[in-house]
Amino acid sequence: MTTLVEIGQQAQAAATELALLKTTDKNAALQTMATELIAEEAAILAANELDLTVAETNGVRPAMLDRLKLDHERLVGMANGLQQVMQLPDPIGQAISGWQTENGLQIENVRVPLGVIGMIYEARPNVTVDAAGLTLKSGNAVILRGGKEAIKTNLALAGALQTGLRKAGLTANAVQLIADTSHETAQQLMQLTDYVDVLIPRGSSKFINFVVHNATVPVIETGAGNCHIYVDQNADLSMAREIIINAKTQRPSVCNAMEKLVVHEKVAAEFLPMIATALAPYHVELRGDAAACAILPEIVPATAEDWGTEYDDYIMAIKVVPDLNAAITHINRYNTHHSEAIITKDYAASQEFQRRINAAVVYTNASTRFTDGFEFGFGAEIGISTQKLHARGPMGLTALTSNQYHVYGNGQIRQ
Template identity: 55%
Template structure:
């Protein structure tokens, strides 16, 4: 058998054991995993350095290297995130609904694990820990397939976590890493009906579209983030500047960072020069056209292809629009239904934006960078879903469960 089938089969066997464990047993395992990340940090950081060296040799961009890089502080944050998951309520077993039928049947709708989750993602080693711990907390086995850029880091992290699980009630086989970096291993996972219950892709647009278009296993789609901030004519300049800079610069490599800044023409004619200077100081390349370049001639020229690109880098499109309608039309055309923001002091405009923009998260006077499991109070997230079925937005623990109807009778038969 292939590596994919062998490890998925082992994960399925382990899922049957996981389904019987108590919340206390799962939490004890997670605490062992959190401690192991710190105790074995030198081993993990050495492996991460192998990935960074290889990435630099291959010419990987600085923003992608930042996503890949681990430090003692980042590892400490990752371990703390695991402990936060321990503190969160376990959704498994929650009774969502009870029904008493006239014939005496008693029906309960309860949360249950999904089973075996396949996770396909790119060069962010923290996702390895997030996915493993979120899945295990909810009683799911998980088969991880990270990107080749982080293979040394992921191999080391999973080895450390499995060693921790071997001292717990959770079988180590509940956590699997596919080490084959060939595209064929992904293709095989996509067709692994019967062994995988669901696949969650997390990464760039091409990865996600490949999974969505080719999988026969059910998929929870986490979308690319072409996020916009629209600054209305009534916006407070100081607030608009702060929100826009944060949305782009605070961490440009992530999916909830801003890719296009839309400015009402009245606001732009007053303040675009000043805000452009702030972005230039932050070493952000600006791209614009029309009125935007009339006001700031040193901008590079933007194209429709740029508007449809998730940069994850220090690049920002700026478009001047005549009104809210034009901003809404632009977002409708180029947005990916991830996170969108309006900065305005006009309540009616804010309400229109919040009501009409079709996205997982819509903001009024706050940065799109808050679309995050931690910031929403969910703990670590498995991803941010941009689809509408099963889960949408940051996916915490409840999103990794399904439901089961438990029906209790006293001999009833259907006539």
């Protein structure tokens, strides 16, 4: 079996080739990879069937099974995703800036690939294909370490992608999947500083937190979303209701879904019954602080743990606050720095909220559900960064790049 160090060395060697590829060569490979996914549909779906059987036997919960399951339509969706990446502008070689110094040196700051990207993720096999496409287009090699639930599916997918790479004349080491899903290989990948330039974990906040605390390879934190919507005393309450219905119920399992309602005490008595009625058809369980429970006696009292919890489910906790400052303080204390919104007609309240909230994306009068690479117009997304270093918010292709200074002289020496 190939050791992790060997995988790292192969990835690094592949990265030096990929960095020099022309856009047309990368796009040709994306096309053969897409074609190969469809060509190997039978084998991929059979492998997926085996994973599903094991998962069912192990009592994996239905939501997880649904994420794991592939069918013809989903596979076509993955292949289409690769073709969409072909349409995106190639970030490599873009000039970020350039100038001439007084002594005549010409300095150019140019976008280059990061090199080798490690993806560690849980059950969703679509990450295998998405990550392969985005890393290839940005000139990077990728090492994939998916979860054990999806291992047969991931091996089949990665096999098809590697065949596609070979048919396009590229090295198959551009996309490598770690076949051994033991805890040890994940740990080793997190420590592979000699070969891996950045690690992008995808999964639950607990999982991402584990990676952050165990990796020596630089990590981009993604995804955990304990998102709040604050309904100000000067909010348009009908607008607030529509936005909350959308943010809470349109797709509650995703990271940009709303988890917490913070409401100004002056409008709580009017708004809370409104929103409880509006959410009732969606069977959203409401939990509240003492003030919220006083207004809605039928709801569950929230515990201290609730405020920091990302439910990813039809549950919403409600906090009543005396003013904007208390709302901001509460949100900055408990949020995961993902997406937060204020609903208000008040200009000053909007500005203060926008400036003081510590999150990747801050909204006035819109649903938190828009925090997404496609919605932002990036055409694709490798994840949503909730940290401040390197990239923050939805990450498109440029988040997978670094920069390099090229300096052209004619004999300059430093005085």
